[in-house]
Amino acid sequence: MSIYQHFRPEEREFIDQVINWKEYVEQNYAPKLTDFLDPREQQILKTVIGKHPDVKWELFGGASGTERKRAFLFPAYLAVNEEDFQLKLFGIEYPSKFVNIEHRQVLGSLMSLGLKRGKFGDILIDGDTVQFFAVSEIADYIRLQLESIGRASIRLTELSLENAVTIDDEWNEMSTTVSSLRLDTVLSGIFNLSRQKSQLLIQHGQVKVNWTAIENTAFECGEGDVLSARGYGRAKIITVEGKTKKDKYRVIAGRKK
Template identity: 25%
Template sequence: MEEKTRDFLAGRVRDLAGRAYMNGFVTHTDFLSVSELAMFYQILAAEGVPSNVHEYCGARYVTYGGIDDAERRMICFLPDYMDEESFLLSENAENSVCKCVHVTPLNNKFADDLNHRDYLGSVMNLGIERDQIGDILAGDKEAFIFATPDIAEMMVKELIRIRHTSVKCQIVNAAECNIEPKFEEISGSVASERIDAILAFVYHLSRSEAQKLIESESVFIDGRTAYSGGYDLKAGSRVSVRGHGKFIYLGTTNTTRKGRLFVTARVFR
């Protein structure tokens, strides 16, 4: 199944890149999960594209999800007259690729305490596919949902209730999204900065359990699959672990007399 998915994605991005290059306009995938983005990078590696070269089949590309720290992202292929900076400036002004929907209750007094799952479930109950929806940032009595333009328009018209709460939806500029992901900053000592050691520390696992996660290709570092427990994390690395969550590794702060490292990580809740 994974091989079929990879082959489909490879054909899709090759077609989109070719159309951007030949026709001179922006093309893009739907929203991809962390694992699907990792699959895209595997495709690039298999075709000999260096990881530091953001170009495929003659077209520059950028991954984009509406906000800087978006987890679910589109792969956007750019025409030859556009670079990443000009694309982001254009998108920030016009939101033509990805729109942001602000969801608020009609009456705060009678509103339920809604979470990410509530918003996602109500959106998908409209018949919307998951790949048409990007990140959902839920706050106190409000949420911002990133979506493709046509789906955003559909939500404005049809998303009127979440659980027992009547809501209204309005398309806003992504810059208006002021909800920050919740996280906990943790510190502790580890033997090394190897990814298996850091995983064990962050999620209270044994080293063997951490290694099994890596072997099952469930660990992604900056969007790329981690294949070896021996990889040393760099400060600032973003790590996603299927079934566990995600964290940002902040690096070392000190060393014990026995050579163990004090490290810090920001774990998203």
């Protein structure tokens, strides 16, 4: 049985990458550190590697409750600590009396530097405090290049990881049954919407799966996916359990406003 049949066709490239990481650790008896992975990619890594006798893995995103995390794959004999994940936490100083900085502006400014999304982790905003995690190897580049966000001139300060603002990791867990794992069906079940309403939201580009807009109502959801619908908040698919006697999937999800 091929491992690919358990995943989406477009995830095949990432699955191959995970297999290559695993083989690298096996063959070289050396650790492998990845870029930041979103929750779905983390789920794939856990599934592909599983409980391997010789290759272990840990995930860390800089603080408790982060969504995007780096994976550290390592031989069973190694001990792992936070320093192995090579993370930096940056604080953004800006004229907060005159401007507001939003998550999308920070994300857009970082992406405009030519960086891949995997090079930085969660963006943390708590009132006027704005922070973000990045991989250590690009820290100097970010310091030199990031001078403004939106219309605001900014100054970056490097902080210890312990200074990360507290992340609200509270997901209100709920369960629902759905006839299929199609995006429109799952969206309806989790957010208690009509199928027609879900389809309209998707078709109008107002629904994201793992931070990417999906306009295909038949897109198949899976464990680890983070869904967001404009005006309805976010949800994370925690587990997809077996079918009920009525041939429906039981989905355990967490919701945030």
